[in-house]
Amino acid sequence: MTAPRVPMALTCRVSPAATELSLRWQSAPARPLGHDQVRVAVQVASVNPIDVKRAAGYGQRVLSLMGAGGAELVLGNDFAGVVTEVGSGVKHLAPGVRVWGLVPTGAQGSHRSEVCVSTRWVRPLPDGVPMASAAVLPYTFTTLWRALAAVGLDAQTAGACRVLINGAGGALGQLAIQVLSRWGASVTAVCGPRSLERSVALGAAQVVDRHATALSAVPSAFDATLNFGLWADDAEVMARLHASARGHATTVHPLLAEIDAHGWMAGGLSCWRAWQGGRRRLQGIAPPARQAWTVFRPDEGAMDALQASLLSRPLVLDVAHRAPFGQADSAFVHVGQGRSTRAVLVAHL
Numbered sequence: 001m002t003a004p005r006v007p008m009a010l011t012c013r014v015s016p017a018a019t020e021l022s023l024r025w026q027s028a029p030a031r032p033l034g035h036d037q038v039r040v041a042v043q044v045a046s047v048n049p050i051d052v053k054r055a056a057g058y059g060q061r062v063l064s065l066m067g068a069g070g071a072e073l074v075l076g077n078d079f080a081g082v083v084t085e086v087g088s089g090v091k092h093l094a095p096g097v098r099v100w101g102l103v104p105t106g107a108q109g110s111h112r113s114e115v116c117v118s119t120r121w122v123r124p125l126p127d128g129v130p131m132a133s134a135a136v137l138p139y140t141f142t143t144l145w146r147a148l149a150a151v152g153l154d155a156q157t158a159g160a161c162r163v164l165i166n167g168a169g170g171a172l173g174q175l176a177i178q179v180l181s182r183w184g185a186s187v188t189a190v191c192g193p194r195s196l197e198r199s200v201a202l203g204a205a206q207v208v209d210r211h212a213t214a215l216s217a218v219p220s221a222f223d224a225t226l227n228f229g230l231w232a233d234d235a236e237v238m239a240r241l242h243a244s245a246r247g248h249a250t251t252v253h254p255l256l257a258e259i260d261a262h263g264w265m266a267g268g269l270s271c272w273r274a275w276q277g278g279r280r281r282l283q284g285i286a287p288p289a290r291q292a293w294t295v296f297r298p299d300e301g302a303m304d305a306l307q308a309s310l311l312s313r314p315l316v317l318d319v320a321h322r323a324p325f326g327q328a329d330s331a332f333v334h335v336g337q338g339r340s341t342r343a344v345l346v347a348h349l
Helices: 048-054 060-068 130-136 138-150 169-180 194-200 231-238 257-280 300-312 329-336
Strands: 008-013 022-027 039-045 073-074 078-086 098-102 114-118 122-124 161-164 186-191 206-209 224-227 246-248 290-291 320-325 342-346
Touching: 039 098, 039 130, 039 329, 048 224, 048 329, 060 257, 078 114, 078 130, 098 114, 098 130, 098 138, 122 300, 130 320, 130 342, 138 169, 138 246, 138 290, 138 300, 161 169, 161 231, 169 186, 169 194, 186 194, 206 231, 224 231, 231 246, 231 257, 246 320, 257 290, 320 329
Parallel strands: 161 186, 161 224, 186 206, 224 246, 246 290, 320 342
Antiparallel strands: 008 022, 008 073, 039 078, 039 114, 039 342, 078 098, 098 122
């Protein structure tokens, strides 16, 4: 009789010193399976920029409220693998099914040999879609989906819109170009020179080299603006909206960093002032101009939309680095260098 496999987890010892990285692939307690959950043997898990930042202590105060803080963490949110066990209430998935999914931010993390997760956050992996290609999408796509929804962009509304994307060379920007161009929007991508051709290939109608052209030189002619680049750019990005625009969303707002640095009261006050500054900049735009500071949170609508894409015309993020779970340092280094390509951890190379 074969002995049961011991669950393993990639434990990260949080270090505020950015030059230090302490990762250990070690045994972990088996997690109980809820009635609406599936147990998945993780074959691939992505390393996202947020994982690298959290390894250096980013977001500890706020994320601790979700059970995701502490001196040692198991990071990661998205994965692909094979179902090994289903809860008593699960009827539509069975052991042996290939799946992709999300682990909500909390104590579990997806950098494990197995995860136990609600079926709300798991979908069957379509035939022909590689696990690595699927595993790099859920966290980033869900964050993008929430940003687009915040400014009122969807498949029905985006067709006549002109959208400016700052930071278009990163993963969020690359997905945004693909999604918006498929919806019929005219996308202007602001990115570094190495990402110009890639942005056009993904569907951007126009590109702006951020090293050669100042944001202030871009006409204020956009229905919506998305800032995935730098918080320091946010005011100029928002200023590219025209007088009857839909609004502006950013994923690089200072919320977590300010509370980390200054505590709940002073950090919260600083963020409130920054938010109000954005509201003042939107006052000249006919209502209901929207402002959104987007954060990741699992969303079933996003999961369903991503599944539809995988079944028809998969969205693409290039995976350039693969590392075994037990040698994860190199994947974290790859992502920490700000590359436009993705890195994944794999159970077997």
